[in-house]
Structures are given as C-alpha cells and as structure tokens.
Amino acid sequence: MAYDDLRSFLRALERDGDLKRVKVEVDPYLEVGEIVDRVQKAKGPALLFENVKGSAMPLAMNVFGTERRLAKALGLTSADEIGEKIAGLLKPELPHGFTGVREAFGKLAGMTHVPPKKVKPGEAKVQEVVLTGDDVDLMQLPALFTWPQDGGSFFNLGLTHTKDPDTGVRNLGLYRLQRHDRRTIGMHWQIHKDSRNHAAVAAKRGEKLPVAIAFGCPPAVTYAATAPLPGDIDEYLFAGFVGGERVRMVDCKTVPLQVPADAEVVLEGWLDPEVMLPEGPFGDHTGFYTPQEPFPALTIDCVTMRRRPILQSIVVGRPPTEDGPLGKFTERFFLPLLKVIVPDIVDYDLPEAGGFHNCVIVSIDKKYPKHAQKVMHAIWGAHMMSLTKLIIVVDSDCDVHDYHEVAWRALGNVDYSRDLSVVEGPVDHLDHASYQQFWGGKAGIDATRKLPEEGYTRDGGWPEMVLSDPATASLVDQRWKEYGLS
Numbered sequence: 035m036a037y038d039d040l041r042s043f044l045r046a047l048e049r050d051g052d053l054k055r056v057k058v059e060v061d062p063y064l065e066v067g068e069i070v071d072r073v074q075k076a077k078g079p080a081l082l083f084e085n086v087k088g089s090a091m092p093l094a095m096n097v098f099g100t101e102r103r104l105a106k107a108l109g110l111t112s113a114d115e116i117g118e119k120i121a122g123l124l125k126p127e128l129p130h131g132f133t134g135v136r137e138a139f140g141k142l143a144g145m146t147h148v149p150p151k152k153v154k155p156g157e158a159k160v161q162e163v164v165l166t167g168d169d170v171d172l173m174q175l176p177a178l179f180t181w182p183q184d185g186g187s188f189f190n191l192g193l194t195h196t197k198d199p200d201t202g203v204r205n206l207g208l209y210r211l212q213r214h215d216r217r218t219i220g221m222h223w224q225i226h227k228d229s230r231n232h233a234a235v236a237a238k239r240g241e242k243l244p245v246a247i248a249f250g251c252p253p254a255v256t257y258a259a260t261a262p263l264p265g266d267i268d269e270y271l272f273a274g275f276v277g278g279e280r281v282r283m284v285d286c287k288t289v290p291l292q293v294p295a296d297a298e299v300v301l302e303g304w305l306d307p308e309v310m311l312p313e314g315p316f317g318d319h320t321g322f323y324t325p326q327e328p329f330p331a332l333t334i335d336c337v338t339m340r341r342r343p344i345l346q347s348i349v350v351g352r353p354p355t356e357d358g359p360l361g362k363f364t365e366r367f368f369l370p371l372l373k374v375i376v377p378d379i380v381d382y383d384l385p386e387a388g389g390f391h392n393c394v395i396v397s398i399d400k401k402y403p404k405h406a407q408k409v410m411h412a413i414w415g416a417h418m419m420s421l422t423k424l425i426i427v428v429d430s431d432c433d434v435h436d437y438h439e440v441a442w443r444a445l446g447n448v449d450y451s452r453d454l455s456v457v458e459g460p461v462d463h464l465d466h467a468s469y470q471q472f473w474g475g476k477a478g479i480d481a482t483r484k485l486p487e488e489g490y491t492r493d494g495g496w497p498e499m500v501l502s503d504p505a506t507a508s509l510v511d512q513r514w515k516e517y518g519l520s
Contacts, residue, residue: 036109036254036277039159039296040346043107043253044082044094052103053080061087062187066095067180070349074099074356082344089176094250094346096356098257104359107253108276113359113366116276121370148274150281150292158284158295160248165337166288170217172334175299176345177213181317185326187213188316191347192247192301193259194221195291196232199239204291205229206269208259211247212313214331220313221245221305221330224463225472226418233330237307244289245305245332250298250346255281260360261367262418288336298343302336309333320389321352322466353386361390372419376412378405383434391462393424395434403487407455410478414459421462425478443481452489453480 037043047053060066060083073081074096080103083093098104105112155161165171177187189211197204205228212220223230236243251259254277258269274280282295288302313329348356365384373379382396398409406427413419428434428443448454455478461468468474484490514520 036279037107037252038279039252040094040097040250040298041344044080044097044344046106047080047097047103051079053082054078056081056083057085059085059087062089062093062176063087063179064182066093066176066178067349070095071351071355074349075354083176086176089174091174091176092344093176094344095348097346098253098348098359099356101359101362104253104257104363108257108363109254109278110276113363116363116367117369119275120367148271148280150268150270150274150283152292153282153284153295155284155287158282159340160293160295160297160300161284161287161338162341163339163343164287165339166335170334170337172213172219172301172337173216175213176347178347178349180349181323181351183315183323184317185212185312185314189213189219189247189249189345189347190350191256192249193251193256194223194229195246195248195293196229196243197291198232199235199241199243204268205232206255206259208256210316210318212316214311217334218311218331219247219301219334220311221332222313222316223329226421226460226463233305233307236305242304242306244286244291245303246286246289246291246293247301248293248297248299250344251294252277252281252296255294255297256346257360257363261364264417286336287338299337299339299345301334302338303332303334305330305332317351318464319350319353319355319357320464320466324464324466353389357390358386361386365390372413372416375416376409378409378412380430381434383440385437388424389462391418391421391423392465393426394419394422395426395428395440397428397430397432397434398482399430400482400485403485406480406482407478410455410480414457414476420460423461423465423474423476425476426481427479428481429483440481444479447481447483448479453484454478455480 044053066083077100080097081095086093098107101113177189179187192211194207194209195204207227207229210222214220233243254273258273261272263269263272270281283292284295285292286302293300307330309331310328311331312326314326315323318324350357361384378398380397380399382394384390385393394413396409398405409427410425413422413425426440426444428440432443433439457476458473459476460472461474483496490496
C-alpha cells in the first residue's frame, strides 16, 4: 500500500535513515539547488530543509531521488511491478491499439479501491488554513532560483489541475511554475500538453479557465502526474490503481475543481488565456537553458494549506537528477501498453541521458525483411513516443538495458548507407537542437541481423556471434573455486 500523504512517507524515510534534516539556514537562491544537485547525483538521502531563508515553510527535496525510494513511496517492490500490474489489466482480452489501452484502463472504474472519493471540506487537511485576497502572498513559499541564468524563482513540483471546458474531463499535469510576484505565476504548459489544450478551448469560448495547483501530494498522485497517459484517462484512477487505495479529494474553495484532500498546499485561480508574461530562461531537465517565451500568467485568488505545511520541490538540470527514477518507472509502466500498440516489441529502454524521450532502444524478435523499420515508424506514431529523436532496434537476444551491449550491436551491425533511416517529425517543445521549434530530424538505426531478402547476399549469410561452448562453460562454472580465481 502506498502512503496516504507526503509527511507519512517522510517519517518512514527518517525511520529508515534515508532522510536528512538540514537545520541551518539555506538560501533558495542558488544554494539549495547546488546542495540538492550534489546529493541527488551521489544517490544520497531525501532532504528536509527546515530553515529556508525568507520562508517559514520547510522544503522537502530529493524525495524520489532513487528507484528504491520511489518504489517504497508507491508501495511497490520495484519499477517492474508497475508493468506487471498494468499487464494484468490487458489480459486475457489482448486489446489492440489505443482503443484497447483505454478499454483496459476503463476497468479501473469498477475496482472499489481505485476511483477517487470525495470528502467534506471539514475533513480535508489541506484546507485547515484558507487565505484569500490581500492575504495571498506567494513570496512566503520557498520557490527556487536554481541555476545562475534562470529568469527567476520557480516552483518545480506543483501538480496542475484543469478540465476541458467542453467535456469536463480533468487533467493532472506537472509543469514548472515561475513566480512573477506575490499573486502571479507563469504556467509553462507546452504545445503538446493537455492543459494547454484546455486553455485554448476556454479562449475560443471567451472564458477564463479554472486552475488549481497542489504541492506535497500523496506520492502516488505526484507520480501519476508524470505518467504519459492518454488525455481521457483520469490520473486519479491511475494513482489509486498504483497506490492500492482511493485518493481522497475535496472541492476547491474558489474554483470548480477537486484536489487531493491530503496535499500540503493548494493554489487556486482563474486563468485569462489572453494574459501572457515572459517566462524563463530556465535550466531544464535537458541540461540546457530553455529560452524566454511568453506563457499564460495565472493570478492566485486563494491559497489553502495545512497548519504547518511542507512544500515539496525538485531540482532539474544535467542528468542524473530526480527525474531519473520517475522516468525509469514510467518506462516500465508503459512497456505493456506500448506492446499493445506495437506487439513486435520484446523490451525497450529509455536512457536517462536522453531525457527519456530523445532515444529509445528497442528489441524485437525479427521475423521478416524491414521488420525493424516497421517498428521504428510504429513507435513514432505512438502517443507521446512521437517525440522520440533516435530509435535503435536490436535483436531479442540483446539486453536493451546493457548500454555496452547495445553500443556493440549499433556500432558493429550497421551499414549506415542502408540501415539508417532519417525522417522529420514533431520534437519536444524544449528541444534546443532542432533548427526550428516543435519539429526536426529523427533517425532510426537498424542494428538487427540482416536477412538475404534485405539485400545481405554475402557468401555464408549473416555471421554467427562468438559464444562460449555451453558444456565447457558449465564445467568452468562447477570448477571455478578450484582455479583460485574467486
């Protein structure tokens, strides 16, 4: 079972010796970021800064900084357990395509421990304190100025709630939030994001868009906000499924939205889609600064919180960062869903160094000519996988998580005049390498064994791989201690 709220998880980490309290005063301007970046790159403990300059609110950082901690937060034993649970939803019907994915998740609504449950306002811990009007002051919350060329201070782990004005379907997204002043924040929702689409619908209708941003949510909810779910699948259903219990929700005070009743802090406001302010630059998870661009500015009308709230945030930048475990869990979660859309796939890996979307390594059980190219194009047509810039396809006997093995195949098995596919298509909003924004070049590398039908007609066909003699290998295993080499 996952944890009901952030603070119960922090207590569990402290009992395990996996949380460090920092009691001396720290400055959210550069100092906190430098500390956290060093700790997370060393795979160190979660951090609770108890004395943040300019704020009375403690700051929890690096909470999900290792796969072991994230698994613990979600009540799982490993990242693979998510994939196994998802695979269970997909059997025995063996659905096909995105329709099958949606049908599989539709089963969640029938599970009594999965759908969120509404509680009365008096039962919501996050509404113990309610601030409105002139009492709203975002300067009291510890926003981070992380990198020297950042355009300001940011909240990096606020879960943004919106809903489609036409259909009423809600979305839970994770976007960086620049603090412009005591009541205004910038909404960095990118071109491919559902909340941006909701804002566009509201603008077309000539309406303002209700927005609620929650901090310090139950861990399963925070993880669900990062998962690449189709737009009509409720993140709160998924959070309940992953965490093993229903998420407690409460109506907001000033906007027609619901938020986790056990969150730490919630910001509420009505977004005028026409009001834009410069946002950025920002040292992003790509490891480079993203440029300043105009993004919608949200005026906060109401802040609700616990009596002694804890704000949670993350530091992003050059990998490895806290994004790593979150991305790896999403990789494992998405595998059975990707297999529904592209059943040829045996396994895949999303390297953290590629930001989890720049590169995909995929293995297949090759059956026919140009099978690898078929898989490449199927991946480029699969939901958010369309943003992938490089796809490397290897045979099923290659461990896609062993980068040395993958490199050996990709460097040795490829004739780049014939096995390299170059196309154009959409890329991530944050991609700095494309010569224009939003689209650019992509490549696919066929590192599989080549078939005669593909034009490989050299004498003897594709060569055999060098492998040990099985009988001799078994003998050496049995006698290893005798050799005195242990």
